[in-house]
Amino acid sequence: MDLTPLAAGLAIGLGALGPGIGLGLGVSKAMEALGRNPEASGAIFVPYVLGIALTEAIGIYALVIGLLILFV
Amino acid sequence: MPHFATEESLVHVAIAAEELFHIGPFVVTNSMVGVLIATVLLLSAAIWVSRNASTVPSRLQGILEFPVEFMANIVRSQSGDRWRAVLPLILTIFLLVLIANWVGLLPGVGTISINYTDAEGHTAAHPLIRPASADLNFTLALAVIAFVGFVTWGIRANGLGGYLKETFVANPAYMTPIMTPIHIVSEFSRLISLSMRLFGNVFAGEVLLAVMLALTFAVIPAIFLGLELVFGFVQALVFALLTMTYITLAMAGHGGGHDEEHDAPHHDADDAGLSENYAAAGSNRP
Numbered sequence: 001m002d003l004t005p006l007a008a009g010l011a012i013g014l015g016a017l018g019p020g021i022g023l024g025l026g027v028s029k030a031m032e033a034l035g036r037n038p039e040a041s042g043a044i045f046v047p048y049v050l051g052i053a054l055t056e057a058i059g060i061y062a063l064v065i066g067l068l069i070l071f072v
Numbered sequence: 073m074p075h076f077a078t079e080e081s082l083v084h085v086a087i088a089a090e091e092l093f094h095i096g097p098f099v100v101t102n103s104m105v106g107v108l109i110a111t112v113l114l115l116s117a118a119i120w121v122s123r124n125a126s127t128v129p130s131r132l133q134g135i136l137e138f139p140v141e142f143m144a145n146i147v148r149s150q151s152g153d154r155w156r157a158v159l160p161l162i163l164t165i166f167l168l169v170l171i172a173n174w175v176g177l178l179p180g181v182g183t184i185s186i187n188y189t190d191a192e193g194h195t196a197a198h199p200l201i202r203p204a205s206a207d208l209n210f211t212l213a214l215a216v217i218a219f220v221g222f223v224t225w226g227i228r229a230n231g232l233g234g235y236l237k238e239t240f241v242a243n244p245a246y247m248t249p250i251m252t253p254i255h256i257v258s259e260f261s262r263l264i265s266l267s268m269r270l271f272g273n274v275f276a277g278e279v280l281l282a283v284m285l286a287l288t289f290a291v292i293p294a295i296f297l298g299l300e301l302v303f304g305f306v307q308a309l310v311f312a313l314l315t316m317t318y319i320t321l322a323m324a325g326h327g328g329g330h331d332e333e334h335d336a337p338h339h340d341a342d343d344a345g346l347s348e349n350y351a352a353a354g355s356n357r358p
Contacts, residue, residue, distance in 0.1 A: 046150060046313060053310040057265050060272035067275075071087045 008066040015062020022055040085279055089207040090198040091188060102199050103207035106181070110171040110204060139167060143312065151320040154229075158319055161221050165214060166312035169205060173274055173304030176203025177297055182278065205274035205307070208267065215267035218315040226322030235322075266314060273307045 030048045034041055089101035121136055129137060143163050148155045175181065178201075185197035204210040227235045239259070242251035277300045284293045 042149075046146060049306070049310060050313055050317060053269065053314060057269050060269050063272045063276055064268055067087055 004069060008069040011069060012062050012066040015065065016059050019055055019059035019062075022058070023052060026051050026055055085282070087275070089202055089209070091190070092186065092198060092200070093188070101207070102202040103204050103210060105201045106175050106207075107168075107172055107204035107210060109201065110168060110175050113171055113175075114167055139170070146313070147316055151316055152323070154323065158225070158316065161217075161319075162312050162316045165218065165315055166308050169214070169270065169311050170305060170308035172204040172210070173308060174301070175201070176206065176274065176278060177300055177304070182282070203274060203278065205270050206278050208271045211267040211270040212263075214270070214311070215263050218266060218311075218318070219263050221315065222318040222322045225319045229323040262314075262318060266311065270307055270311055273303060277303055 026048070030044060033044055089103035092100050092102055092105070094100070117136055121133060124130075125133060140163060143166050144159060147159045147162055151158050181201045181203065182199045184200045186200050187195050188198045189195045223235075226238070230238065239255055240248070240252050242248045242255075281293065281296055281300060284296045
């Protein structure tokens with residue numbers, strides 16, 4: 001019985017847990033900051049996008065590992 | 073020879089770009105067609121603007137100027153005095169990645185195929201066009217350009233000696249044996265994370281679209297097309313902004329290894345440099 005697809009599914013599934021929580025925290029804090037100070041949206045935007053990108057990269061690593069398990 | 077999709081699985085997923093034909097030893101893959109389309113679109117837009125630009129912009133000129141102004145404003149507010157010199161690289165990366173991502177959403181991309189016969193005589197249908205960012209070669213090449221960019225800017229701003237000192241000598245000198253490998257690894261991990269992030273996002277988007285087209289019907293795939301439109305923009309922006317931040321950090325000094333793994337004095341200096349820029353961006357607001 002070939003367990004490779006199960007391994008790939010687990011890799012991306014478990015790997016998406018952490019970034020999911022992290023993205024939620026990041027976005028919620030950014031929205032809070034916007035709610036307190038709507039004029040600061042320009043100053044918040046770039047650090048927000050960078051933080052989101054760095055958080056999301058972890059999920060992408062999991063995706064790459066999943067693809068490696070499936071195809072390589 | 074006709075190609076029957078029923079013999080394979082429902083969704084056609086190829087992790088590497090597929091070959092279309094050979095010109096001598098040079099292999100032309102379908103992602104090259106994708107990036108060629110993006111390049112032609114960008115070049116024709118650039119030629120049109122350079123011929124027809126006027127002080128009072130027409131509607132088309134306004135549309136074409138919008139992304140340029142958008143990126144110019146961000147770079148001006150973030151990367152200090154030399155933003156004019158940094159802007160062309162950032163803007164080029166942003167526009168190319170943006171258009172290359174959006175080419176993948178055009179009708180016919182990934183669905184129009186041509187027959188390809190390989191050296192052993194097997195014939196298979198290969199999609200004619202593949203979005204360039206779904207090929208790791210393209211994203212890695214862009215990341216290498218960005219890497220050369222921020223190393224060059226670091227050397228130009230701090231001198232070769234200054235740059236090497238930043239990278240290879242830690243702040244308390246006795247920490248050097250521990251910190252230097254971490255610095256080097258973190259420099260190169262930027263290369264990997266930049267390229268993998270873009271590749272992973274766009275490739276996963278393509279697979280998502282293919283799965284949704286195969287499993288659902290009517291308007292449901294259109295929702296995901298709309299999502300991919302947003303993701304394509306966000307990923308182009310992220311790639312450009314990360315390149316800009318790396319260049320800014322390299323120019324500001326203390327550029328080597330600003331990531332989480334390093335000693336406290338460096339960290340403080342980096343944060344001070346960044347927050348000054350952010351404060352400058354926000355200070356003209358009421």
